[in-house]
Amino acid sequence: MTTTVKIKDKLFELLVPAEEISAAVDAIASRINADYASKEPLFLCILNGSFMFAADLLRRIRVPCRVSFVKYASYAGTKSTQYIKNLVGLNEDVEAKDVIIVEDIVDTGLTMSHLLTELSEKKPATVRIAAFCFKKEAFQATFTIDYLGMEIPNAFVIGYGMDYEGYGRNLAEIYQISDNQYPTSNTSTC
Numbered sequence: 001m002t003t004t005v006k007i008k009d010k011l012f013e014l015l016v017p018a019e020e021i022s023a024a025v026d027a028i029a030s031r032i033n034a035d036y037a038s039k040e041p042l043f044l045c046i047l048n049g050s051f052m053f054a055a056d057l058l059r060r061i062r063v064p065c066r067v068s069f070v071k072y073a074s075y076a077g078t079k080s081t082q083y084i085k086n087l088v089g090l091n092e093d094v095e096a097k098d099v100i101i102v103e104d105i106v107d108t109g110l111t112m113s114h115l116l117t118e119l120s121e122k123k124p125a126t127v128r129i130a131a132f133c134f135k136k137e138a139f140q141a142t143f144t145i146d147y148l149g150m151e152i153p154n155a156f157v158i159g160y161g162m163d164y165e166g167y168g169r170n171l172a173e174i175y176q177i178s179d180n181q182y183p184t185s186n187t188s189t190c
């Protein structure tokens, strides 16, 4: 298996294999299917990063549901800019709806806080959060993640929807930026 990936000037090492990701998505889907058994949730997925988690999760959802998208950007290279750009806003009617936000990763929490504020003005019945990764050490917000895939170290990651300068989103595994920036024999270029 490839354990190291090179994207542009950076090396990344395997952090979470695909099987572990799949098991974590199974667990989240089972909990949502049970919790929303008599409801019709609206899944609100945050683009671009959540597209892979959203596709995997939604294929496992067995209750009637709708799916919509918002698009924000807060990262430049490997750093959060601390500034949220609204690329595709919240156009969906969420009033009195049971909303589940789907996010690839909660880092500082600023993106999610931004969406939670926008949502609260539109009076949904309930709002819950499904996030695949959580960098607890970087977290600066106060909301709770209701359905979490896994906590990860406070380091830049790619794969499973997450990118470095637009690359790496297609990887089925999650990779963490390497301290050692020299390629090895099992390095693939992405």
Ligand code: IMP
Pocket (backbone or CB within 6 Å): 046, 049, 074, 075, 080, 103, 104, 105, 106, 107, 108, 109, 110, 111, 112, 155, 156, 157, 158, 162, 163, 164
């Ligand atoms: P936050 O606003 O700091 O919580 O960051 C949320 C957004 O930043 C996520 O939706 C990702 O798009 C991006 N992001 C945060 N951490 C990473 C990372 O380690 N790799 C790639 N993207 C990240």
